[in-house]
């Protein structure tokens with residue numbers, strides 16, 4: 001007998017099995033990643049969303065904190081065809097509702113056809129379809145989470161030490177932990193800063209690179225980070241990943257738009273415009289850069305031609321829409337971090353095009 005219900009904005013209610021109890025709501029998205037469930041569940045970019053795994057069995061190699069990308073689970077709830085006990089217990093201990101034993105193919109197909117949509121979940125002994133529908137009714141559009149950065153960013157600045165070869169100022173809009181570690185491994189000291197850090201604080205650090213992280217929600221709501229990029233453009237080399245690329249593009253006069261269901265997975269093909277080389281990438285985003293403004297598009301998604309890489313040689317800027325830190329995901333694009341630090345050296349301002 002069902003003890004969990006998932007109500008979708010298209011009017012349907014799915015019966016399911018409760019694996020971690022609770023009631024919640026969020027924008028329903030799916031990932032096609034077949035590994036990396038710990039990294040996905042701890043990726044702050046999933047804040048305020050409900051994450052469905054299209055791969056049917058989630059948890060088959062356990063749960064290890066060393067693979068976490070942050071210190072908590074970020075989606076409001078998780079859905080799979082089957083969660084192992086390890087994952088179910090972890091989500092329960094985090095207070096994040098989880099449901100399985102439902103037709104996730106149907107959910108994924110609906111999101112593919114109708115786009116990311118609101119959903120409500122009720123799971124546990126007292127769950128009812130009405131409770132799931134009540135949750136659904138209270139669901140807020142992603143773009144209406146106006147201060148989502150505050151939910152995921154650090155409150156206070158701190159430094160992650162590398163070898164002190166470079167100083168990177170990293171604006172934490174909900175960063176994955178492997179972004180600072182990819183930089184410290186390459187010799188940089190990384191100064192992690194709140195999402196709304198002011199220009200004076202950044203100027204005092206006198207960074208070699210100003211780097212804007214990934215993060216959740218609508219890039220248009222990160223006005224303070226955008227103003228920061230505008231302030232330092234042309235003065236300090238700039239880099240960005242995912243939300244970071246979107247914020248940098250907006251700061252250079254560009255624009256972003258909501259995609260139908262976004263890119264969430266570990267095998268997204270990306271083509272370098274100059275060399276034609278294709279790399280496989282890991283991705284998690286629901287918005288894209290519709291207009292790069294004064295930046296040049298260097299890389300394109302092979303499936304839908306959306307902008308995957310941007311640059312400005314004049315202002316020393318390189319950004320990626322995908323996740324070059326590659327947790328989870330193929331390691332094809334780790335070279336991005338070398339390109340970023342090459343900019344820091346004031347060396348080649350023309351990034352090597354193939355990562």
Ligand SMILES: NC(=O)CC[C@H](N)C(=O)O
Nearest residue numbers: 214215242243285286287
């Ligand atoms: N991973 C990210 O940084 C996601 C960026 C943004 N929130 C989007 O959905 O497009």
